[in-house]
Amino acid sequence: xxxxxxxxxxxxxxxxxxxILKAIASFVVIVGxxxxxxxxxxxxxxxxxxxxxxxxxxxxxxxxxxxERTREEMGFNLPYYHQFYLYVKGVLSGDFGxxxxxxxxxxxxxxxxxxxxxxxxxxxxxxxxxxxIPLGVLAAVKRGSLADQIVRIIGLIGYSVPIFWLGLLALxxxxxxxxxxxxxGRIDVVFEYTFTPITGFFLLDAVLNRDRAAFKDIFAxxxxxxxxxxxxxxxxxxxxxxxxxxxxxxxxxxxxxxxKGLSETRIIWGHALRNAAVPLVTxxxxxxxxxxxxxxxxxxxxxxxxxxxxxxxxxxNADMNAVLGGTIVIGxxxxxxxxxxxxxxxxxxPRTRIR
Amino acid sequence: MSDAVMTRREWLLTDRPQSRxxxxxxxxxxxxxxxxxxxxxxxxxxxxxxxxFVAAFAPLLxxxxxxxxxxxxxxxxxxxxxxxxxxxxxxRDILSRLIYGSRLTLQVIVLVAIIAAPIxxxxxxxxxxxxxxxxxxxMRITDIFLxxxxxxxxxxxxxxxxxxxxxxxxxxxxxxxxxxxxIARAETLTVRNSDYIAAVKLMGASPMRIVLxxxxxxxxxxxxxxxxxxxxxxxxxxxxxxFLGLGAQPPLPEWGAMIASGRRFILDQWWVAAAPGAAIxxxxxxxxxxxxxxxxxxxTRSGGQ
Numbered sequence: 001x002x003x004x005x006x007x008x009x010x011x012x013x014x015x016x017x018x019x020i021l022k023a024i025a026s027f028v029v030i031v032g033x034x035x036x037x038x039x040x041x042x043x044x045x046x047x048x049x050x051x052x053x054x055x056x057x058x059x060x061x062x063x064x065x066x067x068e069r070t071r072e073e074m075g076f077n078l079p080y081y082h083q084f085y086l087y088v089k090g091v092l093s094g095d096f097g098x099x100x101x102x103x104x105x106x107x108x109x110x111x112x113x114x115x116x117x118x119x120x121x122x123x124x125x126x127x128x129x130x131x132x133i134p135l136g137v138l139a140a141v142k143r144g145s146l147a148d149q150i151v152r153i154i155g156l157i158g159y160s161v162p163i164f165w166l167g168l169l170a171l172x173x174x175x176x177x178x179x180x181x182x183x184x185g186r187i188d189v190v191f192e193y194t195f196t197p198i199t200g201f202f203l204l205d206a207v208l209n210r211d212r213a214a215f216k217d218i219f220a221x222x223x224x225x226x227x228x229x230x231x232x233x234x235x236x237x238x239x240x241x242x243x244x245x246x247x248x249x250x251x252x253x254x255x256x257x258x259x260k261g262l263s264e265t266r267i268i269w270g271h272a273l274r275n276a277a278v279p280l281v282t283x284x285x286x287x288x289x290x291x292x293x294x295x296x297x298x299x300x301x302x303x304x305x306x307x308x309x310x311x312x313x314x315x316x317n318a319d320m321n322a323v324l325g326g327t328i329v330i331g332x333x334x335x336x337x338x339x340x341x342x343x344x345x346x347x348x349x350p351r352t353r354i355r
Numbered sequence: 356m357s358d359a360v361m362t363r364r365e366w367l368l369t370d371r372p373q374s375r376x377x378x379x380x381x382x383x384x385x386x387x388x389x390x391x392x393x394x395x396x397x398x399x400x401x402x403x404x405x406x407x408f409v410a411a412f413a414p415l416l417x418x419x420x421x422x423x424x425x426x427x428x429x430x431x432x433x434x435x436x437x438x439x440x441x442x443x444x445x446x447r448d449i450l451s452r453l454i455y456g457s458r459l460t461l462q463v464i465v466l467v468a469i470i471a472a473p474i475x476x477x478x479x480x481x482x483x484x485x486x487x488x489x490x491x492x493x494m495r496i497t498d499i500f501l502x503x504x505x506x507x508x509x510x511x512x513x514x515x516x517x518x519x520x521x522x523x524x525x526x527x528x529x530x531x532x533x534x535x536x537x538i539a540r541a542e543t544l545t546v547r548n549s550d551y552i553a554a555v556k557l558m559g560a561s562p563m564r565i566v567l568x569x570x571x572x573x574x575x576x577x578x579x580x581x582x583x584x585x586x587x588x589x590x591x592x593x594x595x596x597x598f599l600g601l602g603a604q605p606p607l608p609e610w611g612a613m614i615a616s617g618r619r620f621i622l623d624q625w626w627v628a629a630a631p632g633a634a635i636x637x638x639x640x641x642x643x644x645x646x647x648x649x650x651x652x653x654x655t656r657s658g659g660q
Contacts, residue, residue: 030498037499041508045515160587160639162594165614165632168621176622293504297595311507312599315514327504327511334504
């Protein structure tokens with residue numbers, strides 16, 4: 001501390017600037033290597049696997065010179081590092097190759113289906129956070145009580161249940177038997193020609209179009225898969241909220257607030273939860289990423305026309321370009337969310353700021 | 356009678372154990388009593404023991420063949436006294452298939468743990484003990500793998516390798532080692548500068564020997580906890596791959612694949628898909644409960660939050 005006091009302001013500002021530069025540099029290195037790692041793995045999966053991509057296109061009865069020419073045209077005669085360079089260059093410019101199944105560029109396909117997945121994961125996260133945070137707070141405040149045990153069991157089942165199975169049962173009960181919700185799919189065929197998507201987020205589009213009937217139908221379709229995903233994020237969020245809250249409630253400022261005579265409600269929701277909110281943002285971002293992944297299985301069950309269904313359909317048809325394109329997109333969102341949560345943490349928590 | 360029990364307990368908990376065996380038994384007793392105080396954890400342990408029992412004695416326990424059904428008379432029968440959980444679309448007894456499926460579930464988790472845990476242990480201890488650029492490179496690789504979506508990557512792996520239970524196991528193992536490496540590294544860092552390591556070093560032990568004989572054993576207990584907690588996730592991923600048709604292939608009675616084949620009959624013969632899902636839920640719940648209990652019992656530092 002004493003050395004810092006003797007420094008001139010200019011030197012201190014210099015030091016701070018270099019610390020910030022260093023932080024930015026390490027940030028760039030982390031993003032760069034992580035992304036490069038992702039591409040290396042997908043490249044490895046796509047090229048070093050048993051299926052010969054050239055034979056997959058020309059067929060195994062093609063004459064040898066055709067195979068050779070195609071191999072050269074596709075760049076497969078080049079050394080691996082050169083192929084990898086071309087691959088990275090392609091991916092970075094948004095070129096994932098062409099889907100064998102739909103014959104469209106994979107990027108165009110993904111652009112078409114991705115909003116559906118985002119919408120589902122967003123609604124799911126909203127449900128999960130809206131229920132998970134209060135439950136976690138309740139469990140922490142009434143630690144060891146029956147309520148705490150119940151929240152714990154709800155969470156544990158969420159960690160243990162196969163999502164696709166729960167989805168099937170939910171469809172059976174709420175759609176087939178009770179008729180409370182709509183069935184698989186995203187919107188009824190009735191609206192297929194009258195409904196014009198603007199953003200790709202159908203709930204939002206219905207509001208923008210002022211189409212009340214369509215909104216009701218879309219809501220009836222989304223509520224079941226979104227609640228299911230919401231349950232999974234609830235399990236995670238409530239558990240983390242409980243542990244953050246327990247940590248906050250044992251701090252001295254809580255004792256001070258009690259001594260001042262503040263009401264328990266104010267202490268819990270105003271003081272403790274506000275401090276727990278910083279790590280909670282991280283948790284919510286991570287759970288959003290988890291839901292994007294969980295959508296692969298959920299979308300299959302609910303015939304939800306998103307990225308997850310696109311990937312599983314492509315899997316069944318050995319359409320590797322589409323599978324790897326989808327993997328890269330989900331992986332990129334994962335990496336981005338990880339970094340975003342890290343950045344938010346730094347922004348929101350003054351202790352982590354660079355001085 | 357109670358006198359004898361008291362002395363036995365005292366013998367276990369004595370401050371001055373007479374032998375190494377006594378000290379070890381005393382510690383095991385303490386851990387066990389902490390564990391046994393947690394009712395949910397004991398239930399979890401019971402579920403896992405039941406799973407092992409069922410898998411071991413599958414041929415004796417299952418009333419019918421898991422592969423050959425009575426196509427003529429017994430298709431899609433509801434649960435009854437002869438077929439406790441009903442039959443599937445090929446007339447096979449669902450309970451028998453579930454019983455045999457427990458073997459596949461065990462095979463998956465045991466093999467994944469055997470492949471992934473040593474990789475993580477090796478990477479983590481090597482990184483932690485070596486330090487410097489080796490640490491930086493190994494941990495960067497670990498973090499890269501941690502940042503990947505596990506299920507999607509496993510899907511892509513299996514899609515490339517071809518469907519099948521062996522490939523599913525490889526794919527899951529390849530995506531689940533990074534957390535073990537992180538844990539092993541953290542444990543290594545806490546002990547690498549301790550006196551006993553310095554003493555072993557002075558006696559001339561090679562780094563290899565230090566890591567293998569004196570650091571790895573200390574990482575085992577926290578690794579076991581983490582692996583146990585991961586078991587549920589491994590089971591769910593394997594079941595998900597099976598559900599998508601990428602894991603175990605028919606006619607193997609893999610639980611996820613059984614749900615997939617029961618999906619067509621969900622509206623009228625719901626038990627075909629419901630039973631295997633319930634089995635998955637119970638087993639992964641068992642592992643989660645057991646893992647929680649083990650963490651609280653083995654880890655005296657974190658006071659069991």
